[in-house]
Amino acid sequence: MNQVSLLHDVKKPVAEAKGLPNQHYVDPVTFADESLKLLKQQWAGVGFGKDIPNKGDALPITFLGTPLLAVRNQDGAVRVFYNVCRHRGMQLIAEASNLGKVIRCPYHSWCYDLDGKLRASPHVGGPGQNIHDSIHREELSLLEVPSAVWRDVIFVNIEGNAPEFDVYAAELKQRWAEFEQPIYHGGAESSFKLDVATNWKLAVENYCESYHLPWVHPGLNSYSRLEDHYHIEQDDRFSGQGTLVYRQLEENGLKFSDFQALSEQWNEGAEYVSLFPNVLFGVHRDHAFAIVLEPVAIDRTREHIELYYATEQDLDADYAELRQKNAKLWKEVFSEDIHVVEGMQKGRHCAAFDGGKFSPVMDSPTHLFHRWVAERYES
């Protein structure tokens, strides 16, 4: 069967559909194609605002081989540029650092301000002559990549073709309108990375379904009872799962603070959503997390996991133990998922596997993502 009819099967209703064919996980040509259509042409997560907290902070990021530079400018806003000098294409910044007010290229010292404007071009017209008729500084700003920051995740649309981020994320922002309030990163112990031998899509697919919970996360016990979970499905945007039985961590009578003015739904409710393509969010009454899936290679994914709290007080030393406990818990949960996403990656080397048969009831969030992939891939 050819590619078109294989993806045709993916787009059928879930009861008749098949999963994405193997080539979407093991074929390098398809991976390159997907990198463009599913990542660079979309709003992909590439980093976190908390890593550039101060004005002048700069963070080089390589995403799918593309050198990017995230900067916090003098107004405190995040901007993302290509990390490349307009002169000879030198990489501008090699390591995270505070740049003060200018980005100086280490090669011939052209200087850009934090909004990307070319401020100085030393000796460009000969020794001691820094201007020249053919050097139009206003045309030589750093090339900027459209970016947005939401829930501390830095999103970029590398191809510059997507609708505004606020439009793309509108339904999720609306769903979680109650959580549109400040979040506070928990610090070093609330930040961890997992290197997983899998295609990034399998991490999305596993995250958005609850079917596996009782089998893969038995330790969550009552929390992972299937009947206490529901699907979250927004065509073309995101999918995931919610729970009705979230229980707050507690130690010696200490609990994390709640986000402000949440409705009753969140007393024991929590939600976990994959915002396509590669960002996974979780929200609870007293903490939240964000995961950026970095596609390192077709079969290598680095999961950047960051935990956030509702008030500054939760960052105090009094809460250190509780924060550690929470981070440990989530690290265990996400680590339990590693063998299944790696196992599915291995399974995709079986030529006889036909994309798989979905559970029409349990797998619809996963199928929604596959359909998103199929539609983008064919575009």
Add this chain to the structure above:
Amino acid sequence: MNLDEDLISAHQTYNLPRLVVLYQQAAEEAFARQDIDAGCFYLTHAYIFSLEGNHADSKKIHARLVDYGREA
């Protein structure tokens, strides 16, 4: 130590404020011997390091380069 050696050591230790001061000195010496090109060359270096180091002399150096028709 002479100026050359001072400059080399300031480069080695990447001492931005020091680089700004020393390159201005080098510029003054060149201007004193009427070598405008060399003066502007050193002043340019002082300017670049003043930008990078967010040095208070930045505006002053810039204005001077503009006066000499060397900077926009």
